[in-house]
Amino acid sequence: MMISRVAKSHGLIRLLKKPCDGCLRSPLFLRFPADGFSTFRSYSLTRSRFMSTDPMVGEEARNGGVTMLPAVEDKYGGVMTEMTRPMDPSAFSALLRSSLSNWTLQGKKGVWIKLPRQLIGLAETAVKEGFWFHHAEKNYLMLVYWIPKQDHTLPSNASHRVGIAAFVLNHKKEVIVVQEKTGRFKGQGIWKFPTGVVNEGEYIHDGSVREVKEETGVDTEFVQVLAFRQTHKAFFEKSDLFFVCMMKPLSLEINAQESEIEAAQWMPWEEYNKQPFVQNHELLRYMTDICSAKTNGDYEGFTPLPVSAPDLQGNLYFNNRDLSSRQ
Amino acid sequence: MMISRVAKSHGLIRLLKKPCDGCLRSPLFLRFPADGFSTFRSYSLTRSRFMSTDPMVGEEARNGGVTMLPAVEDKYGGVMTEMTRPMDPSAFSALLRSSLSNWTLQGKKGVWIKLPRQLIGLAETAVKEGFWFHHAEKNYLMLVYWIPKQDHTLPSNASHRVGIAAFVLNHKKEVIVVQEKTGRFKGQGIWKFPTGVVNEGEYIHDGSVREVKEETGVDTEFVQVLAFRQTHKAFFEKSDLFFVCMMKPLSLEINAQESEIEAAQWMPWEEYNKQPFVQNHELLRYMTDICSAKTNGDYEGFTPLPVSAPDLQGNLYFNNRDLSSRQ
Structure with a gap:
């Protein structure tokens, strides 16, 4: 359902030509454990040019030149985007659909959105697109979405x-x-x-x-x-x-x-x-x-x-x- | 700051006359461990007449006769409210302020709001009132607020x-x-x-x-x-x-x-x-x-x-x- 929905928006928004995969910067962003005994997949993330801490992102957003949400990739074919600036919900909705459309075409799997507390107003938009909650800490909510049709293999929340x-x-x-x-x-x-x-x-x-x-x-x-x-x-x-x-x-x-x-x-x-x-x-x-x-x-x-x-x-x-x- | 803010709204909204404390129904709602070795305070909750599963709540809400959010009490002087029906954010804001005002007067401490995924649009209102996130699971976000001026003694999230x-x-x-x-x-x-x-x-x-x-x-x-x-x-x-x-x-x-x-x-x-x-x-x-x-x-x-x-x-x-x- 998601795929058909994002496919519909495909033609409406200019898609980024160069996929995230091609533009890695830093080899390690987060470190996740993985060893012979563990079921927990290692999660060494690589930074993309759309990494949210990149000052260019803000510039590009202000210039209206960005059609994708800033994202970092993970080893399991997923992406994470961390929202850092206020955004109009309808603009966020368009960006999210555009991004999901592109990530779907790229064969991405899990999509993570980290929303700081001050930007919680954007959560409703993500939920409408099919996102659910993964975990939350005092100052942020982590939402997640799974693109493939198969059952997800996302890590469990802390128990x-x-x-x-x-x-x-x-x-x-x-x-x-x-x-x-x-x-x-x-x-x-x-x-x-x-x-x-x-x-x-x-x-x-x-x-x-x-x-x-x-x-x-x-x-x-x-x-x-x-x-x-x-x-x-x-x-x-x-x-x-x-x-x-x-x-x-x-x-x-x-x-x-x-x-x-x-x-x-x-x-x-x-x-x-x-x-x-x-x-x-x-x-x-x-x-x-x-x-x-x-x-x-x-x-x-x-x-x-x-x-x-x-x-x-x-x-x-x-x-x-x-x-x-x-x- | 919260107290002065809710005090301001005090006169605007009719406050419930009978405090939650006086109307307990069921002795145990949730069970929390507590023993000699544990720092974790026991959390046997008692149901109040405003318990969210009480069908009366919906009726009262529709009749416009409710000025408090439905809530259950906990042993530590806190209250929890679980939102179950869609509500206009401005109506939620008024109800929340009225409730906080009353809970403050009652000397309540922690205030929990459980928001199902479908009602995440209400989170922004709670954040504006000073709530933060405690934890989240797939289908809900738990927000929390601490009324006293002293440091909070709320339980930690799972780590x-x-x-x-x-x-x-x-x-x-x-x-x-x-x-x-x-x-x-x-x-x-x-x-x-x-x-x-x-x-x-x-x-x-x-x-x-x-x-x-x-x-x-x-x-x-x-x-x-x-x-x-x-x-x-x-x-x-x-x-x-x-x-x-x-x-x-x-x-x-x-x-x-x-x-x-x-x-x-x-x-x-x-x-x-x-x-x-x-x-x-x-x-x-x-x-x-x-x-x-x-x-x-x-x-x-x-x-x-x-x-x-x-x-x-x-x-x-x-x-x-x-x-x-x-x-």
């Missing part, structure tokens, strides 16, 4: 939030605990591990060190992931992965974060364990059993190791004791 | 995609391998583990079983997570968690999935290991070392255990051998 709890034990077998100013345990006198959310682009071990520092002022070194928990509907339909992390303190003085933390202290591990809040909670009992086992040297979790591949950098978390012992 | 690779070994020390029809390894003769994406709302162990069944037709039982890898910029700015899962085959006959899989077979484990594609890839060498160690009984990963709490159900993945051996 999980990642959190950590930090088990920080000092040489006196005391653990760092906090009382939070907000949340469901506020004002109940419950002492809990420092917890937090791992940001996108942040490693679990870096996020753990950051959260302990922010909430308590204590410097730590990441030791290992002792366990993780998966739950669903963490917010709306999204799921949650929550990692219990063993940390080694590098400093002892506590300075509780004013904005979020009511109180923070070192507490004897046995005292933490005795809290009814811990004893009456199946999950917490498992967690504390695991932490106790780790404290006694009876338990091995997953240790991170930086690994790289030509197209990828990451951290592999695994049972290093078991793997090392056999080598 | 990670979750994937799996399935290590399925039979009694002859053969492993299931596939060649994919799409992706970067297409047509290169490379045999790899079945891989896939874990959906939101799906456990890692369920997703692994599903993916192996879909791609190869083989029934499996989940054994454990052997390792996981974290990488960034999996797509756009999102990160990726990728779990290597040991699976036990429950059937042997292979039926390759027509849409995605070019070929699938049982391959001797040593033969898989010898592929240059595996040997030249640092990450894959670690992965295969771990799988070999597991095959020889020298390695323990994390086993899932269903755990529950009054407000939460989930799975805890941990080193069950180490924990069991000390009890």
